[in-house]
Amino acid sequence: MLFSITSIKPIAIFRVSLIIITALSNIGCSDHEQSKVVNFSNTITLEKPDTKQRGDKQLRVAIGAMVSPRESISIYQELLDYLGEKLGKEIVLEQRKTYSEINELLGKSEVDFAFVCSGPYVVGKEKYGLELLAAPEVNGSHFYNAYLIVNKDSRFNTIEDLRSKTFALTDPDSNTGKLAPIGWLKKIGEKPETFFGSLIYTYSHDNSILAVSRGFVDGASVDGLIWAYFNKTNPDLTSNTRVILKSENYGTPPVVATRQMSKSMKEAIKRALLGMRDDKRGAEILDRLMINRFVPAKDDWYNSIRDVIESAGVSMEPQDGLSKSEN
Amino acid sequence: MGFRSLKTKLLLAASLLVISSGVALSLLVSDQYSKSLIDSARHQAENLALSLAIESADKVLTHDLVALQKSLDHQMKSNRSLAYLFVVRDGQVLAHTFQKNFPQELLDANTVISEDGGNEQTIVSTTGERFIDIARPIFQGKAGLLRLGISEKSLERQVDELRMKMGLITLFILLTAIAGSLFLVKRITGPLGELARSVENIKQGSWDVKIRVSGRDEVTILAKSLINMAARLKHYTQRLENQKLELERAHNQTRIFCEIVRELGTV
The missing domain is CATH 1.20.5 (Single alpha-helices involved in coiled-coils or other helix-helix interfaces)
Structure with a gap:
């Protein structure tokens, strides 16, 4: 048997070491991601947002904050897309936190038409000359009511039970969210700011419902149509609330146009809205919105709101002593 | 004897193996650590982007730009790893956290593919700083796009610290290994040297x-x-x-x- 004995050479040790380093270090360097090079020094001065030029093919529409902004889009987007298609215009949606901001947009003609609450229509008609285009008919009626709601498990059964309690108002310009409770309290010789322990503004009816449902407030006055809509589409929101009082009838929240809008466009919008029930897709959208149809609105449907404003001497601005909440 | 002695060769081999293993291990561990740090930062960035996108939706939709700006500024103050935040809608930057002007190339450096999911993009500045950029649609893109950037600088610093620690540990192991090797090599090569001398004596006739x-x-x-x-x-x-x-x-x-x-x- 022949054995071969060879001495270890230093270079062989170096080679083995190099192989170990190369092999192990390569394990972690297998993937290479793509990156983009950006020169952060190359800057521009940004133009003020929303200073875009309005195109002729655009129609700007606003939605009052009757429900929170995201809910508004979920509810109205399909209807707006439908209108855009029927009118051959690109519909640009504008939303604001308060009703008065929407009225201001209408007053300055920064939007062409809007879906507003009935209270702001009354104010906007007076202040900016807003014109009625149509109003929704729900459950066979073009009237709706304010609901006084409390938590389902509470012992409150009348508005008097809510004395010195926490109460949620929707918006300083809201009909059902502010004027209605003022009207109720007027009948018993009270005012919200002295009758309730504390008041908050929630800036949308779904926020008011949520506030009552979660027990943040003891009671709230909300739009009956919106309460009914959520009671059907999102019962989790309303299931913890109980309606203890309904208001008199008010004209349903209308679709209004600015005075400056061309007559032909007003007529076109009216036609599109009033004809929705006769159109297959339009009817489907109305069904989802729980609206029977849009009908030509009359200004005197909103007289009951004017009566409340006049009799109570209501200022449609936030009053001193009313705390605000940004729910 | 020098390099030709078995003792020197064994010591050299042991040292080089410890050094090479240490270096390789250091590279491997720091690479894995770096990856896990970046992964963790990515997840944090994605969660933060999602949360901010939800929070920003109402502000964007109601055009409440002051509240939006305050919200972004608040996030920047409360999260030091954030490099920048901005919200874009219809090609317009509604709010951003850059001190003065806006880096033009950043606007198009990342975008979303679907309206439900975010997109991640590594961005490198011309000075070599790396950023994890997340683009997240706000309210399915109906309220624009939130962009969030996290600098990898702090992560790189942590990796460098780890490398330094690994280097010191490798040095300590090397010194311990050399001491141990010296002892073992002496134990192994001592008898072999005796044998070699005895064989030499036999050769001389003793x-x-x-x-x-x-x-x-x-x-x-x-x-x-x-x-x-x-x-x-x-x-x-x-x-x-x-x-x-x-x-x-x-x-x-x-x-x-x-x-x-x-x-x-x-x-």
Whole structure:
């Protein structure tokens, strides 16, 4: 048997070491991601947002904050897309936190038409000359009511039970969210700011419902149509609330146009809205919105709101002593 | 002896293996650590982007830009790893957290593919700083796009700290390994050196092999074999020498006997 004995050479040790380093270090360097090079020094001065030029093919529409902004889009987007298609215009949606901001947009003609609450229509008609285009008919009626709601498990059964309690108002310009409770309290010789322990503004009816449902407030006055809509589409929101009082009838929240809008466009919008029930897709959208149809609105449907404003001497601005909440 | 001695070679091999393993391990661990740090930062960035996108939706939709700006500024103050935040809608930057002007190229550096999911993009500045950029649609893109950037600088600093620690640990291990190797190499090469010297002595004709043998390893077996071999060689050599002496004696006797016979013949 022949054995071969060879001495270890230093270079062989170096080679083995190099192989170990190369092999192990390569394990972690297998993937290479793509990156983009950006020169952060190359800057521009940004133009003020929303200073875009309005195109002729655009129609700007606003939605009052009757429900929170995201809910508004979920509810109205399909209807707006439908209108855009029927009118051959690109519909640009504008939303604001308060009703008065929407009225201001209408007053300055920064939007062409809007879906507003009935209270702001009354104010906007007076202040900016807003014109009625149509109003929704729900459950066979073009009237709706304010609901006084409390938590389902509470012992409150009348508005008097809510004395010195926490109460949620929707918006300083809201009909059902502010004027209605003022009207109720007027009948018993009270005012919200002295009758309730504390008041908050929630800036949308779904926020008011949520506030009552979660027990943040003891009671709230909300739009009956919106309460009914959520009671059907999102019962989790309303299931913890109980309606203890309904208001008199008010004209349903209308679709209004600015005075400056061309007559032909007003007529076109009216036609599109009033004809929705006769159109297959339009009817489907109305069904989802729980609206029977849009009908030509009359200004005197909103007289009951004017009566409340006049009799109570209501200022449609936030009053001193009313705390605000940004729910 | 120098580089040719087995002791030096073994020490060199042990040192180089420890160094190479240490370096390789350091590279591997720091690479994995860096990856896990970046992954963790990505997840945090994605969660933050999602939360901010939800929070920003109402502000964007109601055009409440002051509240939006305050919300972004608040996030920047409360999260130091954030490099920038901005909200874009219809190509317009509604709010951003850059001190003055806006980096133009950043706007198009990342976008979303679907309206439900975000997109991640690594961005490198011209100065070499790396950013994890997340683009997240706000309210399915109906309220624009939120962009969020996290600088990898702090992560790189942590990786560098780890590398430094690994280097020090490797140095400590190296010194310990060299000390240990010296001890072991001495234990291994000591008997081998004794054997080598004994073999050299045998070669010089000295048969007395004086090695203390204990243990059962290969070196001990080799030493025992060498002792036995030396003893046997000594024995055989002595026998040969004795036989040689006997042969010489016989040869002398024969030679003397022959000389006597020759002298008797001449008489």
